Amino acid sequence: MACVTIVNCSILLNGESAEPFNAAKGLRQGDPMSSFLFAIAMEYLSRLLKGLKQDKQFKYHPRCSKLGITHLCFADDLLLFVRVYCGGMDPMQKAAVIQALSYTEGQLPFKYLGVPLDTKKLSILQLQPLITKMVAKITSWTAKKLSYAGRAQLVQTVLFAIQSYWAQLFTLPVQIVKLIEAYCRSYLWSGGNVLTKKLLLAWEKVCLPKSVGGLNLTNLQVWNSAAIAKTYWDLTHKQDKLWIKWIHAYYVKRQRIDDMSIPQSASWMIRKIFEAKQIINQLHRPLDEQTIIIKHIYLQLIPIHSKMDWRCLMFQNNARPKAIFTMWIQNHGRLLTKDRLKRWGLHMDETCVLCQADKETREHLFAECAYANRLWTRLSQWAQVHSIVPNIWIQYFQLIIHHSKGKTASAMLLKMMYVEYIYVLWRERNTRIFEGASREHEALAREVVSMCYFRADKKVKGLIQNL
Secondary structure (H helix, E strand, O other), X not given: OHHHHOOEEOOEEOOEEOOOEEOOXXXXXOOHHHHHHHHHHHHHXXXXXXXXXXXXXXXXXXXXXXXXXXXXXXXXXXXXXXXXXXXXXXXXXXXXXXXXXXXXXXXXXXXXXXXXXXXXXXXXXXXXXXXXXXXXXXXXXXOOOOOHHHXXXXXXXXXXXXXXXXXXXXXXXXXXXXXXXXXXXXXXXXXXXXXXXXXXXXXXXXXXXXXXXXXXXXXXXXXXXHHHHHHHHHHHHOOOOHHHHHHHXXXXXXXXXXXXOOOOOOOHHHXXXXXXXXXXXXXXXXXXXXXXXXXXXXXXXXXXXXXXXXXXXXXXXXXOHHHHHHHHHHHOOOOOOHHHHHHOOOOOOOEOOOXXXXXXXXXXXXXXXXXXXXXXXXXXXXXXXXXXXXXXXHHHHHHHHHHHOOXXXXXXXXXXXXXXXXXHHHHHHXXXXXXXXXXXXXXXXXXXXXXXXXXXXXXXXXXXXXX
C-alpha cells in the first residue's frame, strides 16, 4: 500500500517549480490509480454481494430471482436488489434502521443518469428539464450573429443530441416533441429563444432529405419512433444483454414475441417497446441483422416524396454553407423579394435596386436583371461556360442543372460558382437596400472566383489553375 500513501506535490513559485514534498496520505486528484483502486474495491464488494445467494436468509427482489440478480454496478453507482419489508414498522424504528445503514429513503420518480425513472408514464412536468436544457442552450447562442446555415448546424448537432438521449429511452409525448420542434424552428428562422411563427418554409419540409427539397434535419417524432422500434428489434434478435434476458424471463416466457400479446402487467415503457412491433412490420425493406442502426429504420419511416430536379446542386457542393442555404431558399421561391412582400400587404417601391429598370421578382433578380447579366457574363467567361446565358429564368435554371450533373471537375466548378453567384447577388441587393452601399459587378465576380478557388478540392482547383 506504499503507492497509495506516498504522494508528492510541487508548487510553482514565480514560474519555477519548487522542491517536491510528500503528503501524509491519499492520492492526487485525477490520479490514474484512483479509478483502478475503485474498480478493485467494487469488484470485491460485488463478489461479496454475489455470495448472498448462498445465504438462506437472503430474499431476492420479486423480479430478480429468476436470473439471480442481487445488484448492478455502473460507474460509481451500485443498485442493490433485495426484498425489504417495512410494513407495520414504527416510524422511529424505520428511521433508526435507515440511519444505521447510512441510507436515505427515496421515492419514485427519481432522476438517474439525467433522466427521471418511474413505473408510470412520464408526465409533462417530469419532461420539463429536457425543454429547460434546450432553451438554455439556445439562449447562450442568441448573442452570436450566426447565419441560417450556422443555426441549422447547431440545431442538427447540439439540440438533436440533447433530446436523442431521452428519445432512445422513452416514447416522448407528442406535446413535448412539438414544443421541442417549435423551439428549434424558431431559433433557425429568428435566431432567438422566443417561440414565433415567422418562418420561410414549413418545418416538415426542412426535415426532408436533401434529394426531395429539404435540409435533412431530423424529424424528432419519426426518430423517436425509430429508436423505440430499434429497441424492439434488439429484443427479438439479441439474447446477450441482461435487460433482454430479464424481459424474456418475466414477460416473454418462451413465447414467440411476434405472436404474443402485449403484457399488461409490464410497465408503460415495456408496453411501448412491444407496441413498436407495428413499426417494424410496416417497413418496406428487410433490415440487415449485422449492421442495423436507428438511422436505417428512420429512413424507411420518412414519407416518400418525389425527388427535386435541382438536387444535384445540394450534394458535393463546396460552396459556403450560408450560400447553399440561400440558394436552397431561392429554389423554393421563398426569398423575400419585393413582389412577395407586396403580396403580404407591404407598400414599397417594387423597382429592382440593382438595375433600376424593372420590378423585382426572383426571375428578374437572378436572370433578367442587367446587373446580374453582367456579373454572370464575367463569371462564365472565367469558367468558360459560354452556353449558359441568363435571359429567361426557367431555361437558365434548367441549363445550370443539366451542366451541374456528374462528378467532373467542370460540373463541380459550375455548381459551386452558381451557388456563390446567387449568394453575392442577394447580399448585394440587401446591402443597397438596408445600408445604401453598392459595389460594381467586377468586385462581386472577384469574390466569387476567390471563393471557388479557396474552397475547391484538388481536382477542381487543378481545373481552375488551367483556365
